Amino acid sequence: MHNIIPYLFALFLSNLCLHLSSAAVLNELYYNCGQTGNYTINSTYSSNLEKLSSSFSTEAVAEQGYYENTIGAAPDQIYGLVLCRGDANSSICGDCLKQSFEGVMNLSICPNSKEANIYYDLCLVRYSNQRLLNSTVSNSNKIIFSSDQNVTDSRFSGWDPSNNTVKNYFNTVVNTLLSSASDQAAYNSKKHFGTGVINITGSLPVIYGMSQCMPDISNNACNACLEDLINLMLKFFDGRQGGRILGVRCYLRYEIYTFFYGNPDQHVSGTVIPSPPASGNQPTQPPPMNSPTSTSKGGKSRHLIIIISVSVALLVIGSFIVFLLIRKLRHAETNITQEERMLATNNEILNQWNSKRSSDFPLFDFSQIANATGNFSLDNKLGEGGFGPVYKGLLQDGLEIAVKRLSSNSGQGLDEFKNEIQLIAKLQHRNLVRLVGWCIKEDEKILVYEYMANKSLDCFIFDKTSTGALINWERRFEIIEGIAQGLLYLHQHSRLRIVHRDLKASNILLDSEMNPKISDFGLARIFGPKELQANTNRVVGTYGYMAPEYASEGRYSIKSDVFSFGVLLLEIVSGKRNMGFHQYEDFLNLLGFAWDRWKGGKFSELICPTLTEVSQRQIERCIHVALLCVQEKPVDRPIMSDVIIFLTTESIILPEPKQPAYFNVRVTEEAVESSDFDGSSCSINYVTLTNPQER
Secondary structure, eight states, X not given: OTTHHHHHHHHHHHHHTTTSOOSOOSOOOEEEOXXXXXXXXXXXXXXXXXXXXXXXXXXXXXXXTEEEEEESOTTXXXXXXXXXXXXXXXXXXXXXXXXXXXXXXXXXXXXXXXXXXXXXXXXXXXXXXXXXSSSOOOOOSOEEEEOOSSTTOOBOTTOOTTOHHHHHHHHHHHHHHHHXXXXXXXXXXXXXXXXXXXXXXXXXXXXXXXXXXXXXXXXXXXXXXXXHHHHHHHHHOTTXXXXXXXXXXXXXXXESSOOSSSOOSXXXXXXXSOOOOOOSOOOOOOXXXXXXXXXXXXXXXXXXXXXXXXXXXXXXXXXXXHXXXXXXXXXXXXXXXXXXXXXXXXXXXXXXXXXXXXXXXXXXXXXXXXXXXXXXXXXXXXXXXXXXXXXXXXXXXXXXXXXXXXOTTOTTHHHHHHHHHHHHTTOOOTTBOOEEEEEEETTEEEEEEEOOTTOBTHHHHTOSSGGGGGSOHHHHHHHHHHHHHHHHIIIIIXXXXXXXXXXXXXGEEEOTTOOEEEOOOTTOEEEOTTOOEEEOSSOOSOTTTSOHHHHHHOEEEHHHHHHHHXXXXXXXXXXXXXXXXXXXXXXXXXXXXXXXXXXXXXXXXXXXXXXXXXXXXXXHHHHHHHHHHXXXXXXXXXXXXXXXXXXXXXXXXXXXXXXXXXTTOBOOHHHHHHOOOOSSSOOOOOOOOSOOOOO
């Protein structure tokens, strides 16, 4: 409990005082101290920590801002790594690391703790008595906070939380900016670092974004990690002028002023959907970090007095708030311990198991799963997602399996774990992935699926190499039919009416014969026999695939899945992702580009270049059906039974589609010229086999 007190206090004060100075500072500190025990002064571990600090002070700068090291031997072995922000030069990087370790060694940061994650604005320091790398790409211990550039009104001028058009407008703009910076970091930067700027006419000022991943993770894992943070950001920072999410593997930030050094890597500018009239004055942008303004001596004194007065007031308020938080936490801890909560959770899940138990759906021992995966060896790792890694395994009877190991510190994983057990055990269809069994032991929660030899659909349709050419048009159409049949079963033919809520290319797995199977039912929901739609305050899924009524209002139905299917259908035909920093001429997403080409009679420009032999009539019909599925209003979209008939019966005359959702997301010619996307090849893609975190 004592470890959280300095963390909450430092986080609160640092957040509120963030904009008292416009110059680049090194005192923006956020940290957590871990739960792996304490060391004593003058012990071997203390000596090893000092040696680790010395090694980082010189080597990290030489390694271009990233360095990892291990000092000593068990039980006093210490693992450490440091990462400087991608735009920080060697001098700034060195100063930041020096200040970080000074705080550790003088015991002002995580005193005597064997583990710490320390965040400055310009660097990250991690050390632990447990291995930090090559175990998981979990982006745990996230720190989420928004910026308050304008204390009186920290949201954009004209923001109205009750206006769905405004909310969609904001989410589209921020998602476009952060996707741009994230793709730059994941695929176009040796440092896994990317920046961007979006200049939108209307009520929004210029917005700047930045993203970074640890260099030791793969491009795909970096992209998946940042995508999870974008989903979180769109939920927590509704209408706010800035914010950031810090994680141990990746982080994101956006502001309405320049907060990084150098020019942005990606530029997006132009006109988006009309926004409401601006109310009030736009916030004043602070001077650039490297150009602090000069003042007179008297002005400096007055400025200093104001800063001290405000700081004292905030200190008093912050102390009171922290006191209330601590008392609330202590009260909660006296009611039920963590061990009791875990025991109650495990008992609840085991009771669910007992009500469903059959010989075809076994409950595995943890030792069986560990042996099958080579003790969760990196060589057997298939992918990484928001809830944890997925491994290939081989049971003693020779059955190949895919093991989804939910991260022990994933607070969102439990509900999805129980939900998947409840749902998928009742579903049997050739186009749905089969759950082989599951395992639960203490904080370990594991789902065991049939192994899919060809991983997920996104590995093929977005690949710029020869891999994408492995599935010709005939095979792609079979995959489209299979996905449609799987959705039809969920919506109409299963014992339960299921809305998947996260249909996307990475959740379509392919077996050894390239047959598609819909996976990941952690976000799915059951509908009653007469229930047509439902509402939620917790919007989850992947931005770019979510229907507009779900993204803005939390309303979902089977028509939400139809919308996602339409997006997926366009992606399969074109080999291009709907959302990302790539620009399709004067459009920021694939839907607008497809609609423009369809209306202009140029649908052939949508076809992926790797498809050399195609049925023009069949592919034109697929594009037509896709546009019917992505229409703005749910009532205009077909149901899946009609979709299958439309796709397979050429004698039926299809209705004319209306303008798709998100169509008006456009860019100017200047932005197109600055993009490196030429529209001639399939997009690079990431692989994820688990659900994203809530948006």
